[in-house]
Amino acid sequence: MAKTICKRLGLLVVTLLLVTFLAFLAFSILPGDPTHSILGLNATQEQIDTLRAQLGLDLPLWQRYFNWLAGLFTGNLGTSYNYDMPVGQLLAGRVGVTATLAGLAFVLIVVISIPLGILCARYEGGVVDRVLTVLNQITMSIPNFLLGFLLTFLFSLVLRWFVVGSFSAATAQGIGDWLGYLFFPALAIALPKAAMTVKMLRSSILGEMKEDYVRTAYSKGNSKGAVLWRYALRNAMIPVITFLAMTIADIVAGSIVVEQVFAVQGIGQMLVTSIGNRDYPVVQAIVAFIALIVVVCNFAADALYRVMDPRLRQR
Amino acid sequence: MLLNVEHLKITFHDRDSRFDAVEDFSLSMEEGEVVGIVGESGSGKSMTAHALMGLIPRSQADISGKALFQGSDLLAMSRAQLRQVQGKDLSIIFQEPMTSLNPTMKIGRQVEDALRVHTRLAAGERKARALEAMALAGLPEPEELYSCYPHELSGGMRQRVMIAAALVLRPRLLIADEPTTALDVTIQAQILDTLKDINGREGTAILFISHDLGVVRALCSRVVVMRRGLIVEEGPADQVFYHPREEYTRQLIAARPTRKKLRGGGGHG
Amino acid sequence: MRKKNWYLTLGLVLTVLSVGYSALGLFWTPYSSTAMSGPDRYALPSLAHPFGCDHMGRDVFSRTLEGASATLTIALAVVVIGFVAGLVIGALCGYYGGVADAVIMRLCDAVAAFPSVLLGLVILAITGPGKYNVIAALGILFIPSFARLTRGEFLKYRDRDFVKAARLMKVSPLRIIFRHILPNTWPVLLSGLTIGFNNAVLAEASMSYLGIGVGPGDTSLGRMISEAQSYFTTAPWLVLFPALVTILLILGAGMLGEGIRERLGER
Numbered sequence: 035m036a037k038t039i040c041k042r043l044g045l046l047v048v049t050l051l052l053v054t055f056l057a058f059l060a061f062s063i064l065p066g067d068p069t070h071s072i073l074g075l076n077a078t079q080e081q082i083d084t085l086r087a088q089l090g091l092d093l094p095l096w097q098r099y100f101n102w103l104a105g106l107f108t109g110n111l112g113t114s115y116n117y118d119m120p121v122g123q124l125l126a127g128r129v130g131v132t133a134t135l136a137g138l139a140f141v142l143i144v145v146i147s148i149p150l151g152i153l154c155a156r157y158e159g160g161v162v163d164r165v166l167t168v169l170n171q172i173t174m175s176i177p178n179f180l181l182g183f184l185l186t187f188l189f190s191l192v193l194r195w196f197v198v199g200s201f202s203a204a205t206a207q208g209i210g211d212w213l214g215y216l217f218f219p220a221l222a223i224a225l226p227k228a229a230m231t232v233k234m235l236r237s238s239i240l241g242e243m244k245e246d247y248v249r250t251a252y253s254k255g256n257s258k259g260a261v262l263w264r265y266a267l268r269n270a271m272i273p274v275i276t277f278l279a280m281t282i283a284d285i286v287a288g289s290i291v292v293e294q295v296f297a298v299q300g301i302g303q304m305l306v307t308s309i310g311n312r313d314y315p316v317v318q319a320i321v322a323f324i325a326l327i328v329v330v331c332n333f334a335a336d337a338l339y340r341v342m343d344p345r346l347r348q349r
Numbered sequence: 350m351l352l353n354v355e356h357l358k359i360t361f362h363d364r365d366s367r368f369d370a371v372e373d374f375s376l377s378m379e380e381g382e383v384v385g386i387v388g389e390s391g392s393g394k395s396m397t398a399h400a401l402m403g404l405i406p407r408s409q410a411d412i413s414g415k416a417l418f419q420g421s422d423l424l425a426m427s428r429a430q431l432r433q434v435q436g437k438d439l440s441i442i443f444q445e446p447m448t449s450l451n452p453t454m455k456i457g458r459q460v461e462d463a464l465r466v467h468t469r470l471a472a473g474e475r476k477a478r479a480l481e482a483m484a485l486a487g488l489p490e491p492e493e494l495y496s497c498y499p500h501e502l503s504g505g506m507r508q509r510v511m512i513a514a515a516l517v518l519r520p521r522l523l524i525a526d527e528p529t530t531a532l533d534v535t536i537q538a539q540i541l542d543t544l545k546d547i548n549g550r551e552g553t554a555i556l557f558i559s560h561d562l563g564v565v566r567a568l569c570s571r572v573v574v575m576r577r578g579l580i581v582e583e584g585p586a587d588q589v590f591y592h593p594r595e596e597y598t599r600q601l602i603a604a605r606p607t608r609k610k611l612r613g614g615g616g617h618g
Numbered sequence: 619m620r621k622k623n624w625y626l627t628l629g630l631v632l633t634v635l636s637v638g639y640s641a642l643g644l645f646w647t648p649y650s651s652t653a654m655s656g657p658d659r660y661a662l663p664s665l666a667h668p669f670g671c672d673h674m675g676r677d678v679f680s681r682t683l684e685g686a687s688a689t690l691t692i693a694l695a696v697v698v699i700g701f702v703a704g705l706v707i708g709a710l711c712g713y714y715g716g717v718a719d720a721v722i723m724r725l726c727d728a729v730a731a732f733p734s735v736l737l738g739l740v741i742l743a744i745t746g747p748g749k750y751n752v753i754a755a756l757g758i759l760f761i762p763s764f765a766r767l768t769r770g771e772f773l774k775y776r777d778r779d780f781v782k783a784a785r786l787m788k789v790s791p792l793r794i795i796f797r798h799i800l801p802n803t804w805p806v807l808l809s810g811l812t813i814g815f816n817n818a819v820l821a822e823a824s825m826s827y828l829g830i831g832v833g834p835g836d837t838s839l840g841r842m843i844s845e846a847q848s849y850f851t852t853a854p855w856l857v858l859f860p861a862l863v864t865i866l867l868i869l870g871a872g873m874l875g876e877g878i879r880e881r882l883g884e885r
Contacts, residue, residue, distance in 0.1 A: 171872060177823050177865075179824060180865065183850065187854065250449045251462065253441045254435060254463045255433065255466045257432060265451055283733055286733070286736070291735065295847075306828050314743075332731050343453060345453075
């Protein structure tokens, strides 16, 4: 068991190194010298050399990678070309925003999909099940930025519950307003994923309910509800929990898009702006950051799977 | 009389077809009696067992006739009433020991399941009763197995766990639906011995279902032969085995491996 | 009598409608998509302009036709690249197995773990925007998922008797792969194709919406929605119609895939 964990952790570290190296490499082999975009074309050779040394561009590639990697942990990620500000400082406030948004979206997915999935499976073929199946299919087909528009239309224009673009104002108002504003973009990210989870949980439960051990449970005098809750649900949740852990990567991707719709100043919005400005140190840092999240979530999904299924624990 | 089934009829129906799995089945059993039902697959013997156990969803099949168990009709009970009987006075073990146990639940909890449903015993008391039942079912070192998972056990052991779980509340009737079919011959003989032993010690009546007349003869005092949802022949086990009246029964006997082959293949365990 | 497969029927209808509409844009638009007309600025939907006009008086119906055709072209090109390359890689890996298979599949797993929108953005951050860059980036990113799907199917059939028989009869491996095994895998691959198409439409729309998709000269549904965002409060129909076409494209293909899977499950 301990050996397996060590092996897995080793694999995780290797994967992390590989992924961050790729993220670093992708933006380091780009043609063109970043000093030009900072100093302009009229800079003297001396100025360029000084800046190159300052940015660490005179070092060999591998050394630059390790400096940058160390920076990932200390927060020293280089200087933004565009804002002329340390990248770490630029991202510091925004990471919290996106993390909250993603966390909120994740909570919404779980809170919406688990009860609905169980409800659909419990009353398979009933009215609720049929209506939700249709709703699910439609929700899954709406890109989350369009869902963002829909929510904006409904809650901002029609119901006037919030004002799009008032994120910084809401931030100033305090934590309640801040979360209140983030609720809507989180919903836009969460709904399509929640629809997928409902569908998956429903079919997973129905699949388990056909298993032989469920028949055994019935033969002991358990009611349908008890069989579902105490027997089928746990086993049905195994693939769903893995799916949910993998979903976090999609949530982060979703927040890149949805932050744009709701004018939320998170790292997603920063990423899009920086790609537009070719502000590579910022892009590099954000990409590495997201890659870390994806790799760790995959690792967590795998670990959860092993914890939940005793058949896999020994291996 | 423990069980009295009269004119049991099971008709499956879906959107556009109807199918009589069992056309007419009657049987009576005394307390402590061991009766066998024999037939080829599709003869309706397992359906009969599942119908008596209340495991056929009423939305899928029409079940008519009477099945008096300890004086009350199993077929006329509401689901809630039926649940009071299931696992308490009436238990079942299945053909597939590999899949009939919940893969993510510890053995002990599965053996205790009927106790959870039907009694308000404390955890310690439940465990004691479970260990007792496991010993009765011939499981060695029940204490250790108690916290194992099903995948850590062999097929024969799992079937013993199923037996222990079925017996934990000392039912009056145990339905055994081809419990040894999926196991190899040595294990099969051991399980049969255990069932016989339980019958002797606890006085549990057993309704034993099998496609193998030889196995049934070894365990049961009386045999019912079924074919295509109908009873073909019925009588004392030895009489049916050595002097079958019906051509179909003769074919069933001829179709099974001879006793010599059986001995040679597995010996007696 | 079989249960009616609503998914398949409705999916086919929606796909034919939405793809037909998008394909129409390749050949014909009632107005030029760039023709501006002062008096028609913010015109509401009418007989002359069924989807209304935008902030520059351009006909939204014509622009949606053109945007949809661009999105359709990109999505189809992406799916074709991903599908063909994925098919070949997956078939060879699944059929031959071995070290190469293990390495390639690990790589595919790694790529597939990342959302395609994110990787697409990273690639376009390096190459710069443009229709062909989007096609190339997404096309490459879609290879792993198709390769994994195909490989899984090939593993299923690799040791079947009819394949063994063909091998004994000295049929060439390529012939076994493409003539003996491949036809059996079509149904599953087809439903995978619909998912791929969905993801391609979704990814293109999202990237173009973010302004990191098609180039400044090109249109696409995502780009139209992005441009219309500023007028959302005053002229919501500018967003509504391209959004509807996007959703119908995805909904149609999604239901079609569901229908195919349902059909498969019955057998």
